[in-house]
Amino acid sequence: MNNVVEIFFASVRDGYVQVSAFVAVTVLLFGLVQYRTNGALVERLSENERLQPLFGALMGLTPGCGGAIVMMPLYVRGTVSFGTVVATLIATAGDSAFVILALAPKAGLYAYGVAFVTAVLSGYAIDRFGMGVGRIDRAVASFGRTATDGGFAADGPGGNPTHEYDAGCETGAARTSSVLTPLSHAAHAVWWVSAAAALVLGVMYLLAGAPDVALTVGPSYAGAFTVVGVTGTTLSLYLYFVGRHYLGDGHVGRAPESFGDAYETLTHAAMETSFVTVWVLAAYLLYEYGVLLFGIDVGALAAAAGLLAPIAGAVVGLIPGCGPQIVLASVYAEGAIPFSALTANAISQDGDALFPLIAIDKTAAVVASIYTTIPALVVGVLLHVLFGPMNGFGVLG
Template structure:
């Protein structure tokens, strides 16, 4: 029987090292561009509607989930279309890309190239034709009658299925509000100190996470020692604890009360890093929750997801596509490792690459659950079509592109 405490500590540690640190770098780079351009980057994206699905697909294609996570708040605030969200999620390579690029680079290039093509086609098709958005929305409404406004997938889809009229998050309009900052005091000082410590920890976690991926994502012992395993463990657990503090407490004292959205501009470089830390902390909390759910279901529910994905015949790409429905990168990392061992076919790997939404789905779930459900449906359909077609035309292709 697996140790529940061990699973908890492992999920807390891995959530920050494997995901949080990489997300932080992507978000801070994007935020810094916003700072240097005075907010003009998002404005240009808003004005250039025709290029939005293409840009979303390019952001999703970057290894890790940081690029895709950046796009989700843009949709919630009404800056980009729903087709852009779907294109971003379809192209999302996730953290499994680091593993696959290291162990099976040729397979990764083909799988993500096909995924990128499917993302562009699907994104533009949704924005142009709607593709039954109204019918899907009615089905979702029956499942969850109290669902919040889903933008393009709401009742106005018939009039303009690509439009997203803007949203609120937790009853707060998605715009930065400095008035949320509390009066200066000990908690304000403590929160700023936690923010600085968070970035120092994130730097260590980024180095540890990079080494971890270059080594082929091996099992890392849970230990406190002056070793790689010790740095991995200490940075992961410390970073997650600081993330929970910043998300639950610190944001109320240093002017980042409304997380999960894109800032118009920044007052300073410190403000830029502060915002990136808050956004990443928000994502990290959700990632840890997803990791825990996945691990507890697998360990205590006797569910062998890898074996299901490796089923013979056409069930292989179907299994890969359905596995992609699970939010987060944990199952996808497992699948990438299983593929590198030659246990599943290329068709299943490609179907999973198309359907997986990575950690980008967590902030979308938090901000707009209806949109998250419908987006998952739209990423799964092309995954099934392409995966099955590859299996029928080219065969299983076990071990294709593996070093």
């Protein structure tokens, strides 16, 4: 029972400090650009279809999952193509990038460089040739596809799934309450204070090589880590389930054309991040309790795979969230798995960006996962055959 409780609070804490703070910064920066340019960035991206997969890959390549998370609602709006979604997810570096760049920077640069090239080529190939996306999409959702944003999905050129978006569903009128309205604004303000503190703690955590942090309360780094993480997640849960209805941003998983003022931009970033936090917490708990109940050891499985290591790395990448990927990155830094497995995982992993896509369009999420795994398997196995294991490549002494 003690383990169950400890895992719960550790997941509540870690999800916010290790993931949400970085997501918040990326979403806020993107929102501020939208606000300052009056929506010009999204408009230009929508008009320049040829640049979309390249832009998506660049956003995914940003360490952490924030850049990739920003792209998912754009697909639901119909602003970007499905090939762009795949390119973004293939290039997604996730939070494991911070670990690799700190402990094995040369390996990280090579692995994510290969992932970026693979992402761009795959994205353009899907948009140009279809690559069977339409057939897989229909097989996954043979009963029909429905987009939860009020629009509907349909096949576009090349058999790619696209969305027709109902703009009338984009914004929600704020409810008013003499108690909940001021409480929600106060919670929003404190949430940003927690996010700023979590960002500092998260950077320190990653620069230290992602060590285990004691679950404790007190005047110490571990104590601050716990208090800030639990506070941030608690506020995120409140904002997602209650506060968003009183702050005028009741719909999450959207990509507004622009924002009326800076406060609206901050509110939107907080709502989007809170939305991700809920899904990240669910994934953390599912993964950690799975390890506890079934004794799953991701690092040991990958290390024991031998020639099948890149396949194992790609399979681990199928697990949504950054937790398993951070574990695999840490194991690589210890020299236990080959470079081919790290690269396959870098291509396959979707990080936390898959959560909003799952919530908004499960069909697109499943299909996208298939199309990130296939190149991961091909590239990973080829690297292993051509260059060998390369254990410890780029690891700092």
